Amino acid sequence: MSEKDIDRELLQTIAGMDDKPEGAAFNIRKNGGCEGRFSSENIAITGKTDKAGIDINVKPGTKNETCFIPVIITESGVSEMVYNDFFIGEDCDVNIVAGCGIFNCGGDDSRHDGVHTFHVGKNSHIKYTEKHYGAGDGKGGRVMNPQTVVYLDENASITMETVQIRGIDSTVRDTRIYCEKGAEAVITERLLTHGEQHADSNMIIELNGEDSKGRVISRSVAQDDSVQVFKPCVIGNAKCFGHVQCDSIIMGNANIHSVPEIAANCADAQLIHEAAIGKIAGDQILKLQTLGLTEEQAEDCILKGFMS
């Protein structure tokens, strides 16, 4: 596969990009350098001068715009620490597509550590999508450690979708969200591990303002000898609503620890958590076989549906 093809496959997989997006703000980071950048009228992207990373400034009132900031690593042995800061004005409704793809066909580890910090203004909504994917047949590891910190001002909201598609050997995810009055955070996490991969996902959602809401929906599949550890925590410091739901499918000799936590520091906090780990149910496979699927197709269909 040519380098161009590798870039295209990674960008398509993590950000749904076939080419540089026309008219939309974007920043493509490749092997530690800038592969392309564009600021739109309402979304300005500027490089940091004191460390690696970018600032993304979204003008107040910006609606229905998308900003793409994918990261790809195609060289073995690259290791980087990147800081991206988002400043979202008031009354915005924007879509931010991040994601990281590592193609490693060498013997050294390739590693991307990123800290994304969002300051979301009053009454603004952002949808944040972050997909992680590893490929290449090298023995070197594909390592990603994303940190996401979100400050939601009054009545602001974030819908966050994080997906680990496959191929990431080691990840430690750290997510912290702070909600003011009326703010809402909905985090949907999808995570697949296989081989001897290891994934840790830690989340803390602080519901600090009255009528704030937090919801975590985590679904994962652990195959082969992989290990997953989930620690999502919702803290209610005011009259608020929080819900944590973790569902995992376990296969082979995998190991899953699911430790959802809720903590209330206010009598009006309403918090719920639930967690389940189980293998694919035999009757699900049988049902799909009666629809004409083979056992392998049935399993694949169940896993794809579960992770969709």
Added chain:
Amino acid sequence: MLELRDICYSVKENGEALDILDHVSLIIPDGQLVVFTGPNGGGKTTLAKIIMGLAQPTSGSIVWDGRDVTNMSITERANAGISYGFQQPPRFKGITVRKLLTLASGEKTLSKDRCCQFLTRVGLCANDYLTREVDSSLSGGEVKRIEIATILARNSKLMIFDEPEAGIDLWSFARLTETFEQIHKEGRASMIIISHQERIISLADEVVVIGEGRIRHRGVVSEVLPNILADTTGSCPVIGKEASGK
């Protein structure tokens, strides 16, 4: 045509063989609606599962459409035109009603109109259900009706329904019986329905009463119905007395 030849099915219990089905033979001609009925634990569901390949007979053979399917897998039988509606259908997190209907149809995509046709026939509105996941957010009755809709979407030559009425409300049940009647009238498929409902039994070309692993009675509705009650009361003198009103 479906032909069951001398089907036996036994399981081991405490080291001893327990016969669930005992030399059952049956022929179901094309386009016929046959109802399996009889007391709980009599072997009806096991027989239906054996036809679909969900259980393997200890001995005997199954011939469908001129082919011996006894050693075929579930998938092969499904592709040979046999479908099966489960008594207690499984739920799928993340799989929508539309996806399940599409899988059942065997096509890559299924238009909303086609989905609507299948769902309407089980009393569900496509607008309300197509994007919903077939998970625990649906009631037992809703899942059951979606299950039946998947069988309609398969459009196979042999449709097996295991207690389709279970958990379904009276109004939807009326719609469902109309659907069975309509399929029967069209004559494109043979149907085996396991049921205890008189309304469904009355639709049958033939009623097969299965009890203690054998065919106890078979025939047209008017002949067989009187025997069902007698079988159900069994040898209990109290139930028998109450049933006869004496």
